[in-house]
Amino acid sequence: MAKAKKAGAGAADKVQVILKENVDGVGKANEVIEVNIGYYNNFLRPKALADIISDDEVEQVMVAKRKEELAQxxxxxxxxxxxxxxxxxxxxxxxxxxxxxxxxxxxxxxxxxxxxxxxxxxxxxxxxxxxxxxxxxxxxxxxxxxxxxxxxxxxxxxxxxxx
Structure with a gap:
């Protein structure tokens, strides 16, 4: 018998990160992405390729990026x-x-x-x-x-x- 999946399962397994460098197949430097927590813990964090970022920090990054685009x-x-x-x-x-x-x-x-x-x-x-x-x-x-x-x-x- 298959186990029923908990409501909301999988959502907690994801984390928002900001990439410090370009990562092939994932994203570019300074890009905010959502990745599996395991991928972050086992690959991105040990190689110092990304940092976890809060919603407030995401907003700040987006505002700064928009200002930069307008200035350009x-x-x-x-x-x-x-x-x-x-x-x-x-x-x-x-x-x-x-x-x-x-x-x-x-x-x-x-x-x-x-x-x-x-x-x-x-x-x-x-x-x-x-x-x-x-x-x-x-x-x-x-x-x-x-x-x-x-x-x-x-x-x-x-x-x-x-x-």
Missing amino acids: KKQEAEDLASAVKNLGDIVLLRKVGKGNQIFGSVTNKQVIEEVTKKSGGKVQLSAKMKWEIPEVSGLGEYTAYVQVHPEVTVGIRLVVKEQ
Whole structure:
């Protein structure tokens, strides 16, 4: 006759740990995982690969990791903004009618294409970013703004010339 398993059995056999190093097939350094207590006691602890971690400590690790991710995204946005600034003026060639009025309008997609061309594909902007394109009706210089991050906006100087 098979023995009935106790309610909740197995749950007590697990423990939350934070890995100190990458462990093949288990996880990466600073990752919080749940492992069998035996695996922790017989393998991870003797080799100093992990430490037991409480729920409060897990929360602290997750908050710190999130802050680090946000800081990294902001830094990437600042690097992108710097790369856009370093491109200089973006020249847009347009057909011109009477009174130096251009045909059509200037869109963010056109600006994106010109930025990509000028950078050789190294600077990638997206139409999903928040754009402020001035109403361009004639030849001249204008400034378009793109928000590459909630805290980082960059101005792109547009020079509209006759084709």
